[in-house]
Amino acid sequence: MGFAATVTATVLVVVTMMTMMPEMALGAVYKVGDAAGWTIIGGVDYKQWAATKTFQLGDVIVFEYNSKFHNVMRVSHEMYKSCNVSRPIETHTSGNDSITIQTRGHHFFLCGVPGHCQAGQKVDINVQRLTSTAAAPEPSALASPSVPIAHTPTAPAPKAAASRVSAGFELLFLALSVLVIGAVA
Numbered sequence: 001m002g003f004a005a006t007v008t009a010t011v012l013v014v015v016t017m018m019t020m021m022p023e024m025a026l027g028a029v030y031k032v033g034d035a036a037g038w039t040i041i042g043g044v045d046y047k048q049w050a051a052t053k054t055f056q057l058g059d060v061i062v063f064e065y066n067s068k069f070h071n072v073m074r075v076s077h078e079m080y081k082s083c084n085v086s087r088p089i090e091t092h093t094s095g096n097d098s099i100t101i102q103t104r105g106h107h108f109f110l111c112g113v114p115g116h117c118q119a120g121q122k123v124d125i126n127v128q129r130l131t132s133t134a135a136a137p138e139p140s141a142l143a144s145p146s147v148p149i150a151h152t153p154t155a156p157a158p159k160a161a162a163s164r165v166s167a168g169f170e171l172l173f174l175a176l177s178v179l180v181i182g183a184v185a
């Protein structure tokens with residue numbers, strides 16, 4: 001393979017990798033409750049914990065807990081509000097559950113052990129929808145047909161996009177350096 005063909009092939013590979021990056025985007029990792037973890041001890045305010053974060057698509061939410069005493073259930077908004085654990089959407093029991101957030105909107109989690117949700121072991125992970133009014137209350141916004149979902153572009157956050165692009169250029173630079181070294185050697 002000639003030098004030009006090698007360059008072309010390398011550029012193609014790098015461009016392909018850059019295109020794939022949004023899917024491979026390394027989201028932030030958030031451990032629920034930070035050092036306290038997922039517990040009813042110490043009165044951790046999970047609402048406050050979540051309020052200080054700006055969750056993005058691809059972020060990983062880690063629930064760390066003693067699996068003898070707790071679990072993690074993803075539930076509907078209704079069940080979340082009333083601490084009803086009868087019909088979870090999904091249940092995690094490993095004691096170290098990493099959940100990647102792949103959709104916008106609210107993700108309601110609670111501990112299904114009797115009494116724990118009532119004691120405050122519940123958390124709402126909200127990835128904001130791309131509407132102009134960020135403070136819109138969730139139930140009406142979800143139900144309202146007047147919210148045109150289709151027109152909101154699913155552009156990644158500017159900061160994340162910028163770091164992805166620069167990561168791409170770093171890769172491109174790296175690949176070209178390897179090529180140049182190869183050609184010289």
Ligand SMILES: *[C@@H]1O[C@H](CO)[C@@H](O)[C@H](O)[C@H]1NC(C)=O
Binds near residue numbers: 082085
């Ligand atoms: C919990 O939810 C289920 C169905 O989602 C319902 O049948 C049940 O009555 C609810 N329990 C309570 C205590 O609200």
Ligand SMILES: *[C@@H]1O[C@H](CO)[C@@H](O)[C@H](O)[C@H]1NC(C)=O
Binds near residue numbers: 064096098
């Ligand atoms: C939980 O899993 C992560 C990796 O997914 C690991 O880094 C961490 O040490 C684990 N924590 C415990 C307590 O096992």
Ligand SMILES: [Cu+2]
Binds near residue numbers: 039040069070113116
């Ligand atoms: Cu619990």
